Amino acid sequence: xxxxxxxxxxxxxxxxxxxxxxxxxxxxxxxxxxxxxxxxxxxxxxxxxxxxxxxxxxxxxxxxxxxxxxxxxxxxxxxxxxxxxxxxxxxxxxxxxxxxxxxxxxxxxxxxxxxxxxxxxxxxxxxxxxxxxxxxxxxxxxxxxxxxxxxxxxxxxxxxxxxxxxxxxxxxxxxxxxxxxxxxxxxxxxxxxxxxxxxxxxxxxxxxxxxxxxxxxxxxxxxxxxxxxxxxxxxxxxxxxxxxxxxxxxxxxxxxxxxxxxxxxxxxxxxxxxxxxxxxxxxxxxxxxxxxxxxxxxxxxxxxxxxxxxxxxxxxxxxxxxxxxxxxxxxxxxxxxxxx
Numbered sequence: 001x002x003x004x005x006x007x008x009x010x011x012x013x014x015x016x017x018x019x020x021x022x023x024x025x026x027x028x029x030x031x032x033x034x035x036x037x038x039x040x041x042x043x044x045x046x047x048x049x050x051x052x053x054x055x056x057x058x059x060x061x062x063x064x065x066x067x068x069x070x071x072x073x074x075x076x077x078x079x080x081x082x083x084x085x086x087x088x089x090x091x092x093x094x095x096x097x098x099x100x101x102x103x104x105x106x107x108x109x110x111x112x113x114x115x116x117x118x119x120x121x122x123x124x125x126x127x128x129x130x131x132x133x134x135x136x137x138x139x140x141x142x143x144x145x146x147x148x149x150x151x152x153x154x155x156x157x158x159x160x161x162x163x164x165x166x167x168x169x170x171x172x173x174x175x176x177x178x179x180x181x182x183x184x185x186x187x188x189x190x191x192x193x194x195x196x197x198x199x200x201x202x203x204x205x206x207x208x209x210x211x212x213x214x215x216x217x218x219x220x221x222x223x224x225x226x227x228x229x230x231x232x233x234x235x236x237x238x239x240x241x242x243x244x245x246x247x248x249x250x251x252x253x254x255x256x257x258x259x260x261x262x263x264x265x266x267x268x269x270x271x272x273x274x275x276x277x278x279x280x281x282x283x284x285x286x287x288x289x290x291x292x293x294x295x296x297x298x299x300x301x302x303x304x305x306x307x308x309x310x311x312x313x314x315x316x317x318x319x320x321x322x323x324x325x326x327x328x329x330x331x332x333x334x335x336x337x338x339x340x
Contacts, residue, residue, distance in 0.1 A: 003334055004036035006053070006060040006090070008080070010067070012041035017205040018251035020232050022064040025158035025258075026095060029324075030061070031334035042067075045079045051087050059333060060088065062122075064096035064154055066271065068136060072115045085121045092125035093331045096153045098132035099139055101270040103287060111143050123147055127330045133274035151324040152278065155254045156317070162338045164317040167260030168243075168307050172199045175238050175256065176224070177247030178212035179268060181288025186212045188294055189246060190224060192301040203238055204228040205249050246304050250275060262307035264300055266292075279320070280312035 007026070011019040038053055040046070042062070054060055072078045085092065101109045111119065123129055123145050130151040131137035137150040174193050178186050190200045202213045202224055213226045227234055235255065244262035245253045250271045257263040265283040267273035276283035284300060286292050303309060325337040 002031050002033040003059060004057040005030065005032045005038075006057040007037065007039045008042045008060055008062040008092075009039040010041070010043055010063060010065045012039055013043050015206060017228070017230060017235070018249060019063075019065050020230060021155050021235070021251045021255050022096070022153070024232050025153075025155040026061070026063050028158050028160065029154055029335050029337060030328075031336055042078050042080050043076050045075075046084060051084060055087075055089050057090060059090055059331070060092045061333070062092070062094040062097055064098075064132065066098050066100050067094075068097055068099040068111070068115075068119070068139070070109065070115065071112050072118055078118075082118055082121045085118075085125065088125065090125075091127075091331060092122055093333065094122060094126070094129040096130050096132045096151065096155075097136070098153070098271060099136045101135060101139070102268075103285075109139060111139070116143050119143060119145055127332075128327055130324070130327050133271070134278050135270040135274035149323060149327050150278070150320075151327050152320045153251070153254060153275070154324070155251050156258050157321055157324055157337065158255070158258045159260075160336050160338070162318060162321050162340060164310075164314050165260055166262070166307060166310055168262060169241075171241060171243040172197065173238065173242040174198045174200050175242050175245040175247075175252070176200050176202045176212070177245055177249035177252035178202055178204065178209040179248040179288065180208040180211045181268065182248055182266070182286070182292075183212045185266070185286070185292045185297060186247070187223075188297045189301055192298055193246075196301070196305060198243070198305075200224045201238065201242065202226045203235060203245070203252055205252055209249075244304070244307070246301070248272065262304055264304040266300075279316045282309055 011023040129148045131148050132153045134150055140148045193200050204210050213224050239256050239259050245256040246264040248266045253263045265272045265276045267283050267285045268288050273285050325339045328335045
């Protein structure tokens with residue numbers, strides 16, 4: 001019998017399409033009963049009866065995304081209190097949750113006291129939690145959390161295949177995953193792709209990303225097609241039909257990578273950087289509004305189109321896929337991954 005899962009699901013009130021990618025991936029991986037399972041928004045105060053509804057399920061799963069801030073308890077971030085957690089009687093399992101750290105925080109990032117208490121209560125309710133990347137894993141360990149494993153993000157395993165293979169299609173469309181703070185760098189990437197006969201498409205995850213689709217001269221002329229919808233289907237169509245993805249959005253890129261498409265990462269914080277380091281993928285790091293050398297951007301486009309840099313990624317994917325499967329087993333979560 002499939003499990004009834006209380007999905008502690010930031011997608012419910014999100015303004016980021018990437019949370020839809022995470023949710024869809026988690027629900028592809030887990031074997032659950034959709035009729036008996038529920039979605040609870042952790043970014044808003046719990047409604048009357050929510051704890052009772054959660055306790056009627058077999059297990060609660062925190063659906064990934066970026067939740068482990070220095071100070072977690074804040075409207076729009078996390079609103080389930082320690083007192084409410086203590087009323088939850090079923091396992092409470094973080095799955096692929098991450099933190100964000102910038103260059104100036106490498107040696108100083110630490111959770112505040114209230115957040116450490118909250119994290120301890122969450123981790124008291126599971127065998128292990130799952131960290132999205134090594135930086136998150138290390139930060140939890142420094143806070144005294146011992147029962148954590150580095151699995152990578154569930155979005156990476158959404159194909160359900162235990163081995164990764166390059167799917168280099170003869171396609172002209174290239175997905176741009178953008179951040180507004182990098183519009184100058186994105187303009188160079190887009191121009192280089194067009195010079196090479198490719199057709200860039202901006203697949204936005206936040207509304208501000210659409211700014212990167214416009215040229216300043218001629219005044220605000222749109223330079224490429226755009227997509228921005230809170231519906232996973234058109235994004236899945238691009239994964240199925242486009243060449244691949246290049247840009248700054250971790251989960252937008254990972255969606256393509258999961259299905260074998262060539263993918264090139266840029267980072268403005270630890271999210272893409274730590275993931276890329278863990279899986280031995282190239283990545284250029286620049287904080288928002290930092291200028292990346294044009295020669296480096298051109299080289300990234302050339303490498304992206306050559307798609308010749310996945311040799312070390314392939315065994316990393318296979319090993320972390322098995323770590324994810326082992327983590328799910330340890331927490332009693334039924335799943336659709338293939339164990340070796």
